[in-house]
């Protein structure tokens with residue numbers, strides 16, 4: 573998969589070269605390029621924003637730099653583009669959306685700031701490419717960079733070959749068809765500050781361990797996320 577990120581804060585995306593995504597890049601599974609939107613400005617101050625038509629607080633990102641950046645992305649790589657735009661008004665990221673994005677050949681993240689990107693850029697992208705607008709959830713961020721980091725990690729780990737043991741993807745909280753929260757995890761030592769590991773986990777009785785874990789997952793989900801019990805699933 574090829575991933576391009578366009579942003580006015582390229583350094584914000586440095587963590588993508590670390591850990592899991594970094595390993596996927598080293599393995600050649602993911603090809604990542606981060607671009608500074610200001611490369612497509614032509615004034616002395618590299619201006620990317622202006623006041624909103626209709627008035628109101630804040631600034632809006634100008635369409636011209638984004639249009640030139642998108643044109644450049646098209647010429648950079650022949651693969652069909654899925655443009656992912658983080659926005660407070662987008663589809664909320666969940667595991668299903670992460671799976672959908674992990675199937676794409678090429679993602680171009682348009683990562684904005686201020687009050688957002690001029691709507692005509694999104695309209696242009698919707699007509700010229702696949703456009704997916706994504707929100708991280710119902711809380712306020714100052715821009716799209718954090719969303720790009722989260723979307724990329726959630727999505728890249730699902731690409732075949734990225735996670736060493738694919739079995740570990742099956743039982744996770746929010747995995748497809750696995751609408752329960754995960755059971756609690758323990759490791760050595762068997763007693764820590766007077767707290768003992770549940771004895772069933774030390775019993776070697778795999779059937780009893782599986783039953784205990786299922787019961788824990790059900791109880792946790794019932795207490796913390798009753799919404800995941802929709803339709804009795």
Ligand SMILES: N#Cc1c(N)n[nH]c1-c1ccc2c(Cl)cn(Cc3cccnc3)c2c1
Pocket residue numbers: 658659660683684685686687688689706707708709710711712713714715716719
């Ligand atoms: N907030 C949120 C939010 C979320 N929950 N996920 N993603 C975002 C997000 C994504 C992209 C931008 C761009 Cl561009 C500018 N802002 C700041 C903002 C905040 C509230 C209203 N208008 C603009 C963004 C926020």
